[in-house]
Amino acid sequence: MDLLTFAKENRERIQAVENSFGPSGTPLSKPGRVLKGQGRLVKQGRRKPQPKVFFLFNDVLVYGSILLNGRWYQKQKIIPLEHMKLEDLEDGVVMKNQWLIRTQRKSFYVSAPSSEEKLAWMEHIEQCCLNLLQGGSCQPVPTLAPTWIPDQLAYKCMRCFKKFTTTKRRHHCRKCGFLVCNSCSKQRVVLGHIHPTKKQRVCSLCHTRNDEDEVHRKRGDSTGKSSSEEDDVAASSDEEDGEQDCSQSSWLDSQDGHYVYPKPMHLRH
Known part of the structure; x- marks a missing residue:
């Protein structure tokens, strides 16, 4: 397969992914972007694990919720690989074959159907x-x-240890990821890697540490340990929608200079 043929088929594959997300999706076509593979993984959401469709490009990871298996998706998320x-x-009680994906703005667990x-x-x-x-791109x-x-995983606030109820709701600290009540998370700070x-x-606790770090920085205290070294920053989670079981992933495989890639379901006639 020559380069022109591969480039043409790659554009068609990327266009098919764009179409599968409908008008609400972000355009994915970009010079130099190549679709490497796709498949379904289980993503740990805030409430429970949910199947998601994932598309791996040479520069970003795209995923979304499944509307129609193999055809239509929604809630498109795009994660740059340079921040990953x-x-x-190890296997968990609920999720097997799992690993952690970490980025500046979002971190989450995913699991595959097999090792x-x-x-x-x-x-x-x-x-x-x-x-x-x-x-040198990142x-x-x-x-x-x-x-x-x-x-x-928590029925009490992880700061004041009071039980969560229908009125005392759970919230997530964006700096440590802990589950806390509203009384223990009234403070707001700018976390630059989430939003400038x-x-x-x-x-x-994270608010107090953040204030201490600001004091150290203003004083030019080079020995003060930044709270970012102790607590990484949490990112916003998705609203998860239940769907079907995961299926096998498919990859662009190089075989004697040729590429093998199964045609997406929504392109089949």
Whole structure:
């Protein structure tokens, strides 16, 4: 397969992904962007794990909720690979074959249907990240968002230890990811890696640490340890929608210079 043919088919594949998200999706076509593979993974949401469709490009990871299996998706999310770090994890009680995806603005657990697919996903993502670094397209980012603790794992506020009720609701601190009540998370601070100007909800402890860090910075205290070294920053979570079981992933495989890629379901006639 020559380069012109591959470029044409790659454009068609990317266009098919765009179409699958409908008019609410963000355009994905971009010079130099290549679709590497796609598949379904289970993503740990705030309330429970949910199947999601994932598309791996050479520079971004795109995922969304499943409306119609293999055809239509919604709630498109786009994560730049240059701000990504993967952490391998052992099997959990609920999620098997899982690993952690961490970025500046968002961190979350995902799991694959099998250990082989988990390995394939991690290897493909890490190779894309490495290619970006080698190409000088990005710089390592020291501050990464922590994962939010799922709602069902805490029945008490993790700061004041009072029980959550229908009126004393759960909230997430964007700085540590802990589940806290409204009384313990009334403060708002700007967390630059989440948003350059918009203030984010933080718990009382993280707010205190943030104030201490500001004092250290203003005093030019080079020995003061930044709270960002102790607590990574949480990112906003999605509203999760239940869908079907995960299916196998598909990848662009190089075989003697040729590429093999199954046609997306919504392009089949």
